[in-house]
Amino acid sequence: xxKTTQPPSMDCAEGRAANLPCxxxxxxxxxxxxxxxxxxxxxxxxxxxxxxxxxTNEMASLIITEDRKSSTLILPHATLRDxxxxxxxxxxxxxxxxxxxxxxxxxxxxxx
Amino acid sequence: xxxxxxxxxxKVTETGTPVTLRCHQTxxxxxxxxxxxxxxxxxxxxxxxxxxxxTDKGEVSDGYSVSRSKTEDFLLxxxxxxxSQTSVYFCxxxxxxxxxxxxNIQYFGAGTRLSVL
Numbered sequence: 001x002x003k004t005t006q007p008p009s010m011d012c013a014e015g016r017a018a019n020l021p022c023x024x025x026x027x028x029x030x031x032x033x034x035x036x037x038x039x040x041x042x043x044x045x046x047x048x049x050x051x052x053x054x055x056t057n058e059m060a061s062l063i064i065t066e067d068r069k070s071s072t073l074i075l076p077h078a079t080l081r082d083x084x085x086x087x088x089x090x091x092x093x094x095x096x097x098x099x100x101x102x103x104x105x106x107x108x109x110x111x112x
Numbered sequence: 113x114x115x116x117x118x119x120x121x122x123k124v125t126e127t128g129t130p131v132t133l134r135c136h137q138t139x140x141x142x143x144x145x146x147x148x149x150x151x152x153x154x155x156x157x158x159x160x161x162x163x164x165x166x167t168d169k170g171e172v173s174d175g176y177s178v179s180r181s182k183t184e185d186f187l188l189x190x191x192x193x194x195x196s197q198t199s200v201y202f203c204x205x206x207x208x209x210x211x212x213x214x215x216n217i218q219y220f221g222a223g224t225r226l227s228v229l
Contacts, residue, residue, distance in 0.1 A: 042223075043222050043223055044204075046219070100218065102156070103154050104154055
C-alpha cells in the first residue's frame, strides 16, 4: 500500500515556483523520501531524495518537516516542460536492496 | 541516465498466450526491477533482481515470473496472459557504485505497453 498522500492535481504559472506537498505520516525513521516525475508516455525520471535534512540539486529543492511526516518539492522557476505527474515515494528496506513504494502522484500543469 | 532498452515497446496478445518482455541495460548495474503502471496508480513492483540468477518477489508478483541469466538482461514472463495484466510495464536499474547517490537512484526504461485481449 502507498505510504504517501498527494493532491491529485495542481496548476502553476510559468516562471513561478511550484510547491508540491506530500504527506507521509507513517514513515519510519530510516525510510527515505524520493521524488520522481513522469512526463506523458515516458519512463519516470529521478528528481531528488532525502532523509531528514533539506536537499537541493540542479532540478529542485526538497523540504522535509522536522517530524518527517510531510515534505514539499520545490521547482524554483517552473517552465512549460515541467508539466508532468510528480510522484512522492517512500523507500523501504536496507541500503542498496530497497523498494520504492509509489503513491498516485500529482499532475502538475504549468500555464503560460 | 542508464542505457535501458525495453522490447517490445508495444504488444497486443490474446488471453492465455505466453508473453515475454525484455529489459537490456548497458550500465553494468547490479539491481534490476520490473514494475507495472495502471491508470490512476503509481508504479507497483512485480519482481526484482539483486544479481545474476538472484531474484525476489515484489508487491504484485502473482502471474509473473522473471529470469536473469546475464547482468545486462532481465526478462519478465507472463505464462498465460490475462486481461488484468493489460498495463504499461517499466524496467528499472540501480547500481552499486561507491557514490551513494548512484547506488540509491533507480533509472527507468521507456516502458512496454501490453494489451491482452
